Amino acid sequence: MLVDKSTATAADAKQSLKRKSPSSDFIMTIDNDDDYQGDDDDDEELSGDEEKFADEGFVFEESVETQLPWDFAPTIEKMKKQTHKSSEGATTLEDKIKQRLNAKKLKDVQKNKTKVEEKVEEEEEEEDEEDNEEDEENEEEQDNEEDEEEEEEEEEEKQTKKQKLDKPATPTTTGDKIKVLESNRKSKKIVEEELPTFEELHLSRPLLKAIQKLGFTEPTPIQAKTIPLAMNGKDILASASTGSGKTAAFLLPILERLLFRDSEYRAIRVLVLLPTRELALQCQSVMEKLAQFSNITSCLVVGGLSNKAQEVELRKRPDVVIATPGRMIDHLLNAHGVGLDDLEILILDEADRLLDMGFKDEIGKIVDSCPSNRQTMLFSATLNDEVKTLAKLSLKQPIRVQVDALMQVASTLDQEFVKIKPQHLSDRPAILLSLCTRVFNQGGTIIFCRSKKEVHRLRIIFGLSGLKAAELHGNLSQEQRFTSLQEFRDASVNYLLASDVASRGLDIIGVKTVINYNMPHTMAQYIHRVGRTARAGMEGKSCSLVTENDRKLLKEIVTKARNKAKSRSVSQDNINYWRNKIEELTDDIKSIVRDEMKEADLRKAEKGIDKAESILTKSKDENLAMEKVWFKTKQEEAKSKELWKIENNIINPKLLKAPINATGSATSEPSLRSIKKSKDPYYGLSRKQKRKKQFKEEYERDLKEHKEMKRKAIENGEDFEDDGLDENDDFKKVFSREQNSQRSSGKSTKRIEQMRRNGLKSGLTDREKQKIDRKKAKKAKKNTNK
Numbered sequence: 001m002l003v004d005k006s007t008a009t010a011a012d013a014k015q016s017l018k019r020k021s022p023s024s025d026f027i028m029t030i031d032n033d034d035d036y037q038g039d040d041d042d043d044e045e046l047s048g049d050e051e052k053f054a055d056e057g058f059v060f061e062e063s064v065e066t067q068l069p070w071d072f073a074p075t076i077e078k079m080k081k082q083t084h085k086s087s088e089g090a091t092t093l094e095d096k097i098k099q100r101l102n103a104k105k106l107k108d109v110q111k112n113k114t115k116v117e118e119k120v121e122e123e124e125e126e127e128d129e130e131d132n133e134e135d136e137e138n139e140e141e142q143d144n145e146e147d148e149e150e151e152e153e154e155e156e157e158k159q160t161k162k163q164k165l166d167k168p169a170t171p172t173t174t175g176d177k178i179k180v181l182e183s184n185r186k187s188k189k190i191v192e193e194e195l196p197t198f199e200e201l202h203l204s205r206p207l208l209k210a211i212q213k214l215g216f217t218e219p220t221p222i223q224a225k226t227i228p229l230a231m232n233g234k235d236i237l238a239s240a241s242t243g244s245g246k247t248a249a250f251l252l253p254i255l256e257r258l259l260f261r262d263s264e265y266r267a268i269r270v271l272v273l274l275p276t277r278e279l280a281l282q283c284q285s286v287m288e289k290l291a292q293f294s295n296i297t298s299c300l301v302v303g304g305l306s307n308k309a310q311e312v313e314l315r316k317r318p319d320v321v322i323a324t325p326g327r328m329i330d331h332l333l334n335a336h337g338v339g340l341d342d343l344e345i346l347i348l349d350e351a352d353r354l355l356d357m358g359f360k361d362e363i364g365k366i367v368d369s370c371p372s373n374r375q376t377m378l379f380s381a382t383l384n385d386e387v388k389t390l391a392k393l394s395l396k397q398p399i400r401v402q403v404d405a406l407m408q409v410a411s412t413l414d415q416e417f418v419k420i421k422p423q424h425l426s427d428r429p430a431i432l433l434s435l436c437t438r439v440f441n442q443g444g445t446i447i448f449c450r451s452k453k454e455v456h457r458l459r460i461i462f463g464l465s466g467l468k469a470a471e472l473h474g475n476l477s478q479e480q481r482f483t484s485l486q487e488f489r490d491a492s493v494n495y496l497l498a499s500d501v502a503s504r505g506l507d508i509i510g511v512k513t514v515i516n517y518n519m520p521h522t523m524a525q526y527i528h529r530v531g532r533t534a535r536a537g538m539e540g541k542s543c544s545l546v547t548e549n550d551r552k553l554l555k556e557i558v559t560k561a562r563n564k565a566k567s568r569s570v571s572q573d574n575i576n577y578w579r580n581k582i583e584e585l586t587d588d589i590k591s592i593v594r595d596e597m598k599e600a601d602l603r604k605a606e607k608g609i610d611k612a613e614s615i616l617t618k619s620k621d622e623n624l625a626m627e628k629v630w631f632k633t634k635q636e637e638a639k640s641k642e643l644w645k646i647e648n649n650i651i652n653p654k655l656l657k658a659p660i661n662a663t664g665s666a667t668s669e670p671s672l673r674s675i676k677k678s679k680d681p682y683y684g685l686s687r688k689q690k691r692k693k694q695f696k697e698e699y700e701r702d703l704k705e706h707k708e709m710k711r712k713a714i715e716n717g718e719d720f721e722d723d724g725l726d727e728n729d730d731f732k733k734v735f736s737r738e739q740n741s742q743r744s745s746g747k748s749t750k751r752i753e754q755m756r757r758n759g760l761k762s763g764l765t766d767r768e769k770q771k772i773d774r775k776k777a778k779k780a781k782k783n784t785n786k
Helices: 010-017 049-055 073-081 093-133 137-168 207-212 221-231 246-259 277-291 309-317 327-334 359-369 387-396 421-439 453-466 478-489 523-530 548-561 572-584 587-616 620-626 634-647 670-681 687-716 731-757 766-785
Strands: 175-180 236-239 270-273 298-301 320-323 347-348 375-380 399-402 413-419 443-447 469-472 496-498 513-516 538-546 565-569
Touching: 010 399, 049 513, 049 587, 093 453, 093 587, 175 548, 207 246, 221 236, 221 309, 221 399, 246 277, 246 347, 246 375, 270 327, 270 359, 277 320, 277 478, 298 309, 298 327, 298 587, 320 327, 327 523, 359 387, 359 766, 387 620, 421 443, 421 453, 421 513, 421 538, 421 572, 421 620, 453 587, 453 687, 469 478, 469 523, 478 496, 513 523, 523 538, 538 548, 572 587
Parallel strands: 236 375, 236 399, 270 320, 270 347, 298 320, 347 375, 413 538, 413 565, 443 496, 443 513, 469 496, 513 538
Antiparallel strands: 175 565
């Protein structure tokens, strides 16, 4: 028989709550019925803590509506009150896009009005002529009417042609083809185990009621294995596939133990470290939902939120602190009265990511500031060697809990790949828009890009194309990042364009598809990206745009795929349509980016003025007190990032003359900037300056050859063939002449392409003719050599 701790007697509860020291605050869960001494009578009257739980109304109702695990709306409301005042005339990106779309509509309306007015004027003129010359031109009128009918028919034909060109291809996948990519590895049989219920895991009634309200029915394998070990104080190194419920696996046992803490002694007992702010806020929201029927307190410590407000919360000594490493280090170094001396449990979620991108030193500092007799738990879907080394330093005889095979995606995920040829790399945005409008147009789609600039550019293109999308990357303010996630979760936008900030841990219900606009650098990043869908046994789909450079990663993905991966081809008609559409939007995109840059400069200037005013109004002592102690300088941060890029094969280490040590603090090694400067003769030049310098070098080389050939011809008494070069010509004049010819040829090709789109011209441009002539000349040379 399993014993519920909430049915213990009052005397046992009082004895269990006595504390000798802060380090002995936690009481372990009863594992055996033999260890429990008490009456088995179910009819015995409740007393003490039991009466407390019963009076609070812990009744399990089946009709209770399930809550969503996390909600960012309260935090966004707080941030709106604390945000910096907006500059005059500043508008949001959505407003800028609407302005451009409204301007286009007005232009179209004006064009239609002018056409109608012209037709009315023509009709009036014709009526006047008919009144003056009725008797003489009856036959001519009949001919004119026939001509007008023919013209109208021709106009109707032109309009239908334009409509066909303007409309995208039909949503059917007639031009698309899907092939199955055979896997080299046979899929392993999944063995189903009988898992215990939440009641059998010895969880208290407040937690069971919260679990029921959140709609959790049965524990996942990682939860069933981790919760008993964590409640017994064991150090754990756990790995499971994405979407397997790792957050609840470490939150439930710590909440269970905190229910029996000494509430009179206030202390920070649990610290949870996470790599991103969004993941930390999500964890905090889930924490509040699970602890809603208890008096357990928690605090969120992340960048982007008010530093002073967080410092006040930390001084209140909450039971649980959920933080990102950088801001936690900031408070440990600069906030008075904030420390981790009483810490009982340290949890590192997404542990492998915490050791990337310069977090390595911060984690080491936090681990050193924690007590040595703490409990430590590490969780991740992809554990690497760095995590194992950290486990040796911070964990004491850790228990390894592994539910799924490492570096493997969910079994319910369907993987598709679109191969892009080298000559069609510029069509990547057109392929993406074709997929989003025809195949993945039901919403719930996350699109991952490699750079922040690419994410923002696609966000503008999506908005101008009439697609509802939000963006998430590091260049946004924290309020904008949280708002984007909240809008995507609430289905007010269909697409979330994101960098790798959103690839870790985010649990968004209703994500149907993940699209990799750019493939990631490593297999681990790919697993975390596609892990945003097909979570908790649900079905999902991923589609990746693959180039020749991604061949090695594609092979690894296909070999490890549980289901057969598929190759998708997109019809060329749709790609051509969206390519032309994006070209038409280039002016609008540039103007929006220009406006945003101006507003960003204004915001920086306003912040600088506010900072200067605050420094001038305060005394020297107050300004000295405000100065912070930084854990790392900007140079040290840059070196640690450089080291991380070398470790992840983003930078070739052979370019570096001196080796970098583990901390990245060596002063003798050259920086990447100096390496680039020494290797690239055009480093630091603008495109125009670079083009001018290259042209000058080629011109001087050609002029030198021209003079040499002329000298040899004169010496041999031969006729010298003029190659168009003049020794007396000024370089600047030659360069400007060449630039003007290129501009004119570019304008002519654009004009011809526009006429092609409207069906007014067919044929080759001058550039296309030149390319064909070059190819013919190359083939002729090869044939002659053979």
